[in-house]
Amino acid sequence: MDLQGIFAKIAADEIAQWTRTLVRFDTTNPPGNERQAVEFIADILKADGFECQFIEHEPQRATLCARLKGSGERGALVLNGHVDVVPVGAGEWQHPPFEGVIEAGKVWGRGSADMKGGVAAMIAAAKAIAQANLPLKGDLILAATAGEEVNMMGARSLATLPDAASWQAVIISEPTSNKLGLAERGVFWPELTTYGKTAHGSTPELGINAVMMMVKVLNEFEKLEIPFQPHAVLGNFTRSVNTIQGGVKVNVVPDRCSVMIDMRTLPGQDHGELLRRLETFLADLESQIPGLKASIRLTYDLPPAETPQSAAAVQQFLAAAKSHCGMEIPIIKVPFATEAAIFVPTLNVPTLILGPGDAALAHQPNEFVEIAEMEKAAKLYAAATVEMLL
Ligand SMILES: [Zn+2]
Known part of the structure; x- marks a missing residue:
């Protein structure tokens, strides 16, 4: 299938603006206050036919499960990312941490790399797929979670959804500079x-x-x-x-x-x-x-988590990256724990970790994400969706 029509709907400017808006919601955890951020994401996706379910944690805290229905022949593909961020700390910031300043091809601010930029890239992919009106064989889910930085409550609650046991794969857009992580300690x-x-x-x-x-x-x-x-x-x-x-x-x-x-x-x-x-x-x-x-x-x-490189979802992802995006994706070590630590042991679902942004910037002052990298990630997610759900 030719993906150019879908790729044409992925706009770097729009991704940058969404990242900026997401950075501007102060979701420092604790306390989190993720509700407004996930409502913002839901409003974007509802316009393109996603059914939006909120999993309530606390009055100001919720996790979003936005679902584009497929025929049910296959398990869902889940694009997953957290919207909470770690505190700004005592270091000096070149740009205010919650402004989402766009400068020199980057979006700056706390959470830009870890991982609101990744979430924005996933929104772009999900929207482009929805607008293409494809006969999907399984649901496409965009999950925006609360609480990852403290106790992973959002991922824990997602794993209890009725269809979770049949998900075919989860892609987590934590910052890996668009390289693929399959294992974490x-x-x-x-x-x-x-x-x-x-x-x-x-x-x-x-x-x-x-x-x-x-x-x-x-x-x-x-x-x-x-x-x-x-x-x-x-x-x-x-x-x-x-x-x-x-x-x-x-x-x-x-x-x-x-x-x-x-x-x-x-x-x-x-x-x-x-x-x-x-x-x-x-x-x-x-x-x-x-x-x-x-x-x-x-x-x-x-617990440690590992998805074998031989898993069908991994092979499909690598094939899609190569044929549709011309990218050979290297496999890297994930230097931190992600929500894969919940999904892999409880659901035994192949979980791929790939997103824009440098992992070394996570939890540091002067965090930023490159706009071009987010655009590339969005295309990879769209290509993977076509490969896995068509
Ligand atoms: Zn993170």
């Missing part, structure tokens, strides 16, 4: 706490020092082996003790000390098994070190 953040007995600092022999107990725990933790198979794209499992808190005053023996550990897991590593391994590690230490009392609490848990 899991996030596993345990907090370890040691408990002691308080005493005056001048009589430490009367207490049990929780900080010194933690020193012993961490020394052993350094030696603890956690098995993993290095991954061809993602590299190694990593772990890093990144915060430590204990004690209240220099003349008081501390009765409590906690550390937070950032572990990034690989496909094949089971988080339940990892937690049990750490629990056993602590229990063994308690029996070996007199006076040691310790506990573990998991504070964040997102």
Whole structure:
């Protein structure tokens, strides 16, 4: 099929304006306040025949599922992106972060790359497909989610939609400079706490020092082996003790000390098994070190996610990129966790991560997205839709 007619409907100026408007909705999470942003997207898509369903989270927070109906012969293709953003932080901004300034072929502002530019590109693709009035064999869904940056509540609720189990693929427009990510590491953040007995600092022999107990725990933790198979794209499992808190005053023996550990897991590593391994590690230490009392609490848990390159959806996407857009798309490592961490384990749906913008700009000051890159991404999404739904 000739896609030139569909591509002609994708206008770079329009994508830039939508990105600018989306940046201007301050969706800093927390608290999020994503409702107005997703209503803005729904209004654009309703005009072209999309049925818009809002999943309500809180009064000012909602996730949009906009659906262009197909015949039902195939599962839906989901174009997915989040509209919440991370706080602006203390760094200096060259342009105000919520203005969406358009300058030098770029849209500037918090969330431009991560990932309102990607969402705008998906809107352009969805509109162009709708206007072409094609006999789609499955639904085309544009999902704009709330809450990705904190707890992924939007993706979690989308995964419970009645037809979710039959989706044929999800494309997430997180910033990858239009390269394709198929795998990401899991996030596993345990907090370890040691408990002691308080005493005056001048009589430490009367207490049990929780900080010194933690020193012993961490020394052993350094030696603890956690098995993993290095991954061809993602590299190694990593772990890093990144915060430590204990004690209240220099003349008081501390009765409590906690550390937070950032572990990034690989496909094949089971988080339940990892937690049990750490629990056993602590229990063994308690029996070996007199006076040691310790506990573990998991504070964040997102499983690793991987879609095989051999999956039909991946092959169709790569073929569409090549034949309709003349692009050879390289496969890259996704350096952060995305909503694939919800979709892949719960739905076992092929999930492709590709979007405009440089991942290195995400969560940084002076974030921007290139307008030309958004236009290219929109064409890729349109080409993939034709390939998968016709
Ligand atoms: Zn993001």
